[in-house]
Amino acid sequence: MxxxxxxxxxxxxxxxxxxxxxxxxxxxxxxxxxxxxxxxxxxxxxxxxxxxxxxxxxxxxxxxxxxxxxxxxxxxxxxxxxxxxxxxxxxxxxxxxxxxxxxxxxxxxxxxxxxxxxxxxxxxxxxxxxxxxxxxxxxxxxxxxxxxxxxxxxxxxxxxxxxxxxxxxxxxxxxxxxxxxxxxxxxxxxxxxxxxxxxxxxxxxxxxxxTSFSSSDEDIKEEVPFANETETWSLLTEQSLLAKLDDLLTQTSELITFNGYPQNIERLIHVAELANKYQRKMVLDPAYFELAKPYLENQSMELMKLGDDVSPAEIKQTPEQYVVQIAYENHEALFEIGTGIYIHSNGMPLGPYMPEFEPFFERVIEAGWDVIFANVSGxxxxxxxxxxxxxxxxxxxxxxxxxxxxxxxxxxxxxxxxxxxxxxxxxxxxxxxxxxxx
Ligand SMILES: [Zn+2]
Ligand SMILES: [Zn+2]
CATH class of the missing domain: 3.60.15.10 (Ribonuclease Z/Hydroxyacylglutathione hydrolase-like)
Structure with missing residues (x-):
């Protein structure tokens, strides 16, 4: 046969x-x-x-x-x-x-x-x-x-x-x-x-x-929601994201939050390394903290668990000391840690086609966060x-x-x-x- x-x-x-x-x-x-x-x-x-x-x-x-x-x-x-x-x-x-x-x-x-x-x-x-x-x-x-x-x-x-x-x-x-x-x-x-x-x-x-053959030139021209109130980084690679973040960290002492994709643990660990390079501590959502732990090659890296190791109130007091990763599932924390720069990097909600997207970003912008969209394709x-x-x-x-x-x-x-x-x-x-x- x-x-x-x-x-x-x-x-x-x-x-x-x-x-x-x-x-x-x-x-x-x-x-x-x-x-x-x-x-x-x-x-x-x-x-x-x-x-x-x-x-x-x-x-x-x-x-x-x-x-x-x-x-x-x-x-x-x-x-x-x-x-x-x-x-x-x-x-x-x-x-x-x-x-x-x-x-x-x-x-x-x-x-x-x-x-x-x-x-x-x-x-x-x-x-x-x-x-x-x-x-x-x-x-x-x-x-x-x-x-x-x-x-x-x-x-x-x-x-x-x-x-x-x-x-x-x-x-x-x-x-x-x-x-x-x-x-x-x-x-x-x-x-x-x-x-x-x-x-x-x-x-x-x-x-x-x-996947990358999925959208036509017309689709790409479609208007981005909140285009006037937010910034978008056009990123071709994971390394280009890290380079932009590195630049940002040299320029600001504001609090930075980062919302990434849980399965892309490598990105999260690289962001944590960058935070450490600029004497900031990386604070992770509890679930992501557990997920990242087995993949840390550099054991001296300073990772903190949100809630257990540092409270939202402590972050609010010394914002320049942290990069905080907030998962959408626990996004109330975002409104307890003050404001600063919010980087949305393939986290939830993924895009305007999700019903949660517009109400969430309306609230984030309203709260005073400077939003940067920073997706890198898989x-x-x-x-x-x-x-x-x-x-x-x-x-x-x-x-x-x-x-x-x-x-x-x-x-x-x-x-x-x-x-x-x-x-x-x-x-x-x-x-x-x-x-x-x-
Ligand atoms: Zn697939
Ligand atoms: Zn896939």
């Missing part, structure tokens, strides 16, 4: 990129994120499988769900199916693991050890839901087998710890799944390293994320994606994890990279794919 590949979701959205590969009674599914529009809480409720299935908010994959959840559905449960299924998880974002609450505990879930450990910490701090799955941590670069499939995870760089690209080899098909990635983070060398390995691997298919720039695809030289590249797969595909074609745009929920062999595209 030839290897069959099916694309379930994620072809023209950001996230929920799901494929299955099947050969000789073995199946690999990678990833298993929340579908766009699926409620994260509903996805945790095993009594709602039918409802999610009927609403087309779960992939209709055989051999994945327990019998009790799918007995009334035209799906083979894990008990009924002859398939032996394994899941490979590229990284810990909900658009990649958000459907884990629905699957059988029997299915092994492979991910990098680093990612599994980070998951445990995020779950303990209630920054990710509790998924009771059969975690199987693997090391970067170490190949393991699932039936006829040989699988290797290679650590990559994205705005979470333990993100990986996944190489899968069947006797008749070689595939590389990029996961989400960037060359503008703290470890671009990891991406270049796996990309060179991918070229040597000579893949038939490269599944490449294309995703590669367009030209970096094109360069990687050009370097890897797969027989076909599938552009996905983007709202504009056709635009991304055209850009790849212009680079001389052969593209394949699959149909959703259609089974392909490699031969089909090669014949249907050029």
């Amino acid at each position: 030839t290897t069959k590949i099916t694309f379930w979701s994620g072809l023209d959205t950001i996230g929920a990129n799901i494929i299955s590969l099947e050969k000789d009674g073995f199946q690999i599914v990678t990833d298993l994120g929340a579908y766009v529009g699926a409620d994260i809480e509903a996805l945790l409720d095993k009594s709602r499988t039918s409802e999610l299935y009927e609403s087309k908010l779960l992939p209709p994959i055989n051999g994945l769900y327990p019998e009790v959840q799918v007995k009334d559905l035209p799906l083979e449960s894990i008990e009924e199916s002859d398939l032996k299924t394994a899941i490979c998880l590229s990284h810990l974002h909900l658009d990649h693991l958000g459907s884990f609450g629905q699957i059988s505990r029997e299915v092994p879930v492979y991910t990098l050890n680093k990612s599994e450990q980070f998951y445990t910490q995020l779950k303990e701090q209630e920054l990710l839901p509790q998924y009771d799955v059969n975690w199987q941590g693997v090391e970067t670069g170490v190949t393991f087998e699932h039936g006829p499939f040989k699988i290797t995870f290679h650590e990559s760089d994205h705005d979470t710890i333990g993100a990986a690209a996944i190489f899968i080899e069947a006797p008749d098909l070689k595939l590389v799944y990029s996961g989400d990635l960037r060359l503008s983070g703290f470890a671009p060398e990891r991406v270049l390293d796996w990309a060179i390995k991918a070229k040597e691997f000579q893949p038939d298919i490269l599944l490449l994320e294309g 995703h590669a720039h367009q030209e970096d994606l094109l360069m990687l695809a050009y370097l890897i030289q797969a027989k076909r590249v599938v552009p996905w994890h983007t709202f504009r797969p056709i635009a991304f595909g055209e850009a790849l074609s212009n680079y001389g990279v052969p593209v394949f745009l699959p149909e959703k929920q259609t089974e392909y062999s490699l031969e089909n794919i090669l014949n249907q595209s050029k």
Whole structure:
């Protein structure tokens, strides 16, 4: 039997990129994120499988769900199916693991050890839901087998710890799944390293994320809310953010608060190092403090836990001594520590499309904070994606994890990279794919 590949979701959205590969009674599914529009809480409720299935908010994959959840559905449960299924998880974002609450505990879930450990910490701090799955941590670069499939995870760089690209080899098909990635983070060398390995691997298919191809020039011109009352730093890399912060710290003795993204612990630690460089103490929200602790290489770094080590009133008295990280979940603290410069750097609320965004910033500005928007993307720039695809030289590249797969595909074609745009929920062999595209 030839290897069959099916694309379930994620072809023209950001996230929920799901494929299955099947050969000789073995199946690999990678990833298993929340579908766009699926409620994260509903996805945790095993009594709602039918409802999610009927609403087309779960992939209709055989051999994945327990019998009790799918007995009334035209799906083979894990008990009924002859398939032996394994899941490979590229990284810990909900658009990649958000459907884990629905699957059988029997299915092994492979991910990098680093990612599994980070998951445990995020779950303990209630920054990710509790998924009771059969975690199987693997090391970067170490190949393991699932039936006829040989699988290797290679650590990559994205705005979470333990993100990986996944190489899968069947006797008749070689595939590389990029996961989400960037060359503008703290470890671009990891991406270049796996990309060179991918070229040597000579893949038939490269599944490449294309988040940065999602907005057209018109979208970008859209008006930013509070544009007149706030400042925006246009930042291309993590290092450009740190350079701007460094500059700011030389110029001001005002209190600085920083609202970042919990999974980007490396950014938070670099901000803390900068604070220390300017004789300021970094004060963290209690959950983030616990999350950051295991990743501190420099043990002499001065980190304080908000509430336990220093109170909001103490910060208000000597604002020049601190950089304070305030999470949206505990944002009342922001109105107890005085005012100064508020840096919003991929923290919640993420953007104007979230209902919390406008009321929150109205209040922050009203309270007297000088707001700076300072986001850095977790995703590669367009030209970096094109360069990687050009370097890897797969027989076909599938552009996905983007709202504009056709635009991304055209850009790849212009680079001389052969593209394949699959149909959703259609089974392909490699031969089909090669014949249907050029
Ligand atoms: Zn994603
Ligand atoms: Zn991601």
